[in-house]
Amino acid sequence: MSTAWSKRILQLLILAAIVGLWQLLVSAGEFNAIAVASPGSVANELGSLLGNTTIWLDMLHTLRGLAIGYLAGVAVGTAIGTLMGVSAVVRAYLTPFVAFLNAVPRLALIPLLVAWLGFGQSQQVVLVFLVVVFMVLLTVQASVQNIPKRFVDNARMIGASRLELVREVYLPAIGIWVISSARVAIGIGLQVALVGEFFGGHQGLGYMIEEGEATYNTNLIYAAVVVTAVLAIVIDQLLGVVNRRAARWLP
Amino acid sequence: MMPETAPSRETVMSAPLLEVDVRHEIKGERQKTANLVLSDVSLRVNAGEFVSIVGPSGCGKSTLLTLIAGLARPSGGTIKINGEQVTGVRPDVGFIFQQDALLPWRTASENVQLALKFRGVAKAERRRRAAEWMDRFGLEDLHERYPREMSGGQRKRAAIAATLVYEPRLLLMDEPFSALDVQTRDFIETDVLSAWSQTEDQTALLVTHDLEEAIALSDRVVVMSQSPGRVVSDYAVDIPRPRDIMDVRTTEHFQVLHKKIWADLRTQVLQGATPGNSW
């Protein structure tokens, strides 16, 4: 039996063991059954939820908040990051602010956002935006500054204007990095989107979790987590495809 | 030692194309002090000349070229091209880097067209001109290749074509052939020399550590001192043109010159080395 196969089998065995152990402990009354739901009951809950339309609406709600905050974050982060990488003046001016705001744990700002924007979806979107924008900004800035000098010098020598320099050298060069940092950012963005729903609104996967906690319905929590994990994997795979296609012409 | 004056390819009575009188220092990262890289370098190059600069490692010859290109500003002194002071990058100056600077996300043809694109040349026209130059350098079948798919020699040729395509009046080259194997080097040098001689009034300034290459290609060889660098001597290379790069080295004329300049260069190299610190 080849090693690849033996690994797969071992993985499945481990997975089965974990699920089996979980079910066993719950049935044996080891944990407080309310707090730690059994795999069986979670599966049940999932099944009934998936039949009902509300879970799809919740998913869409979360995805919508994620999408807006994320795309805005990537756009703004790329723009400012490029600017800071290219212009020494802009970099010197903005770095103290960026460094300071980046060091502040953005999730700690949730009560502020709620106070300011209320309990709707906007505070969630702003939260996702704030987290994503710094991640992208710093990565983009670093990648602009890491472009080998001779590419920039050569482009200047053959007559590129400032705009052409950005379009022909900087943007393609950082494009690679933006895509790979975008992958990491969306994973985190999804989690932040969920957390954002803890504190406001009446929809979304995060709200499901919060509702599950409030009503001691752990099945609901686990179900929401499973759905989120699946979503995360799907999104990551999609971005993986984009990443691979973009890496075609890399040296 | 007094620099010997150089008879150029055609005796030009007007002012030199390039006038350099600079000193330059670079501020260190950690230390607060500045490193003097070039101390009072004076150089005159006439239009149409092919001049090489040789010198010990670290003597600042690459830095000098960067300053002439306008990519950096000298700490003190002036550089004038055609009587105008150099304040930045100029469209009539070309630079060939030691490592090729072809954009990895563009094909060879697109890379060569880039300079023309920046000059507003129409698409069909620039494709034609790029193809012309690429063929001159032996890249006939490689137009649609990406740099990643080409050998080192092919990339170097493409990089040279990408600079020559806009026929710069002053061509600066910073050890462009050092990364190539000897045979490839000879072929590419031949192509560069023929391109230069066919381009009207093109002036070339080559920085190299290979003295043979310098003599084989140039009208003049300038020797620089150890760091902080300055011009120590200026030799005329009056081997007649057109030259055969591969054969010229075996001629007696060449050997004599080589011996003379090498002795000079060696003195400069050894001046920096004391017993035990050559590591």
Place this chain on the structure above:
Amino acid sequence: MRLWAKGLIVLADVATVAGVIAIWQSDSARTATYLSRPSDIASAIKVWLTNSTLLGYIPVTLEEAALGMVIALVAATVLASLLASSSYAAGVLEPFMALGNAAPRIALAPLFLLIFGTELKSKVIFVATAVVFIPFFSIFRALTTVDKDILNNARCLGARRMWIVRDVYIPAVTSSVVASLRVTVAFSLLTAILAEYLASQEGIGYEIQQAQQNSQTNFAMAGVVIIALIAVCIDMALRLLERRALVWRDPS
């Protein structure tokens, strides 16, 4: 950049901050109701620092974060070492680690609080599980990408296993921990605060939530400012540490 240009930019920065605070302070109708005024926040901060209960909340939060982080670091080192020593084990367990990393860990906070209660212990466990993957991947990567040349060289020089562990692997571990330390610490603090927002009886996060619910916005803001200042100071200190400790690192 010339010195005078640098000075000008510093002035521009200071002016921007002063300007923002001034507008915030003056603009009565809009932001004041939502975010309260800088002057009110300042007085709230003063109260915070003089009141013993409130002041005592700060070490509580820091303790949750610190304990959780230490546990995470230990667990990460053990796990990473285990997986790095056997490529087979690594191949088997890697998808599980990836899954654990992909799981919405911070979104699981309510679940942890439900299972483990609302005292200190549960927050420490939550912080640990949320944080552990960061140093894990960093250490794992450092251990598995030790320069082959360094290893071979050590062997040629006659180094025994113990020496290799001590002089090659342990420095690799410590330097990867230091390199990922800023993110690890920041994340630990963040998860501790988040847990307190959701369910707690003490801590900075708890007080912020309380103040919010009692519409004492200036106290909530004061809490956020305090967290921000703590986080920034820790970050600056870690930057210095990182620079000192990783002086040998090639900037690439």
